[in-house]
Amino acid sequence: MKKKFIAIIAGILMLLLFATCGTAAPATDPSGAGAPAQTPPAAAADAEQEPITLRFLHKWPEPEFRPWFDALVESYMELNPHVTIIAEAAGDDPIKDLLRIVIGTDQQPDVFFAWSGEFANNFVRAGVVLDLTPHLDADGGAWRNTFMRAGLEPYEMDGRNWGIPIRVNSKVFVYNEALFAEHGLTAPETWDEFLYVAQTFRDAGITPIGFGNASPWAACHYITGLNQKMVPHDVRLVDYYFMTGEFTHPGYVAAHDMFLELHDLGFFNPYVNSTTHSMAREAWFMGESAMFYLSLGEFRTIAAEIGPDGWGFFPMPEIPWGEGRPNYLVGAPDGFLVSAFSQHPEQAIDFLQYMTNMENAVSLIQEIGWPSAVIGAVEAADAPDWLIAGVNNLAEADGMALWLDTDIHIRIADVWLPGLQELLEGTITSEELMQRVQAIAQEVRATYE
């Protein structure tokens, strides 16, 4: 009964989605912009096959990204005329709720987006995700060998592969080269150098770092990096696992204090809790701030707004006294899972293989500037310098710290992230926030014990 009731709600939600975002057999962009590589249809033999409908849910409804996915779906259907793909897109935040609603019903998508780490693991534990290991290992691991390790690994759980990465994303500080040159500054490598650079801009009356935390994932990405640098690697991994997390290491409080210091010293723009990430980014585009913390996936937007030159980037500076591993990046792959209840799992996997073949990996880079998780795609795509530099930065890192909010249990994240807004507002201290995190972690452990 519960399932039927949820199915009705999910049905209504899906109908709404179709009305707003859904595109069954969307038209290819006539200009060709944003279109994945088109392969001539070779589908005559396909004509007599049983009709198949796949539901595909991704998280990029934005006009700069969606056309690529629409064209991908269109080209796949041209190659496979018996397949109809109903593609839907929900934004970064709505998809978190939508997935939870639709996954438990018979309206669930066959192929759906999921962040790696605990976000995907949560679905895996519920038994709603198909094990992709045999498919990756087939033909001597032919499909597996096409992906970067950094793309596949975060989607592993219990030694099995549950997700297929489409891109590998990371977080870096971008900076205005002209402002740096004007003040005789270079990209900082250590935290002290970073503070010096920020102070120099502050003294010159320029906002050192643009920052918008109206949605607290923005602060969470800072904390992701600072936790990684301040807390020993093994301790952090134990804490991030919901069955063992205690979060008592003093490195967590130190990480929050360092983040808060950036705010209290006036290194961020004012009104961070009412400024959105995109508003702060626009301000950085206009030269109103010197640095901005954003993801590799946003590089193309920068290139479109201010051009390919005049800006550079650096990873979160090293903290020599931190107990975490050096040379780690903040970031994670973005990818897709296949429903364990899909009526057509082979077709769903075939669609994923098509999405991640070299031709489409190259198209992904050329058309929307994303760092594909497919090995060799960046070289094959003749990618712009800024993307090559970003991908090299990824390749040179010793490891990645996944986004905190999708790497820890959702109930812990739901206490931690709002707490970061309170921390910036000055209504709680770092110690108080970590006490809350410890309390909820204990509650979560007790729930599952």
Next chain:
Amino acid sequence: MYKSQKRALLYAVPGMALVLIFVYYPLILTFYNAFYRWNAFSPVRTFIGFENFQRLFSDPVIGIALTNNTLYAVISVIFQCGLGLVLAAVLENKMFSKFQGFFRTIYFMPVVVSFAVIGILWQLALHPASGIVNPFLHLIGLGAFAQDWLGQSTTAIYSIIFVSQWQNIGYIMLLFLVAMQKIPTDYYEAAAIDGATGIKSFFHITIPLVKEMTLVTVVITVIGAYRVFDEVFIMTEGGPGMSSQTLVTYMYRTGFRTDEMGYASAIAVLMFVVLLILTLIQIRVAGTGRSKGEG
């Protein structure tokens, strides 16, 4: 009157069935679900007795949400019902009757606009650096009141409530206008002959004769205040921190974000109980619920 009560009952069956299926069945299911730990995408359900209900009393966010909903209700009754009544009376006044159509449209226009649009517009307008509200306050000499409206836990909920008043006052005003237009003009003429001023007529004729509509608007406003979702979800997502959470936004968050459908069901039960009590109190306070002259 139907001659056969059985036939009358038979005609009522389809309607009753729909109400039972779509109102009472989900309601009972909500009570039932609150006794389990479960999420929307897993078949695993664990019976936990009254644990979810006990948690309601120890969860600090429930206190914040209830306070915010109550603030929402009190302020909405004062501004929407109170000010809506005054606005309607002003527009019904002979002096303004010529412009009534114009002002009615102006006040009612925000009601028909989706809150998704209104919320984003006000979010921009209230931004302390790039919005228009703070510069306006400076312009009229009230610069001391300029705030980071949505970015502070002390002002966020009030900012949302303000926007809600701005949007809905026109609707309440329109309901009062309809009620006032049913009042015979003879009463006002007789009062005027006896020397009553406009204000006296308002207090001694208008208010008593729109009592039923006042009850309706108060019930609509209070129930609306305890069901508020869009305004908070769009403008602050319940933040900063949890400062602007309401019962519905928190219920949504626990159900669809933190995978605690059982606890979300318990919050829904709490909402049901609160609204039931408030509605019963309102009906009792307002009297029998029958218009003057009705048998």
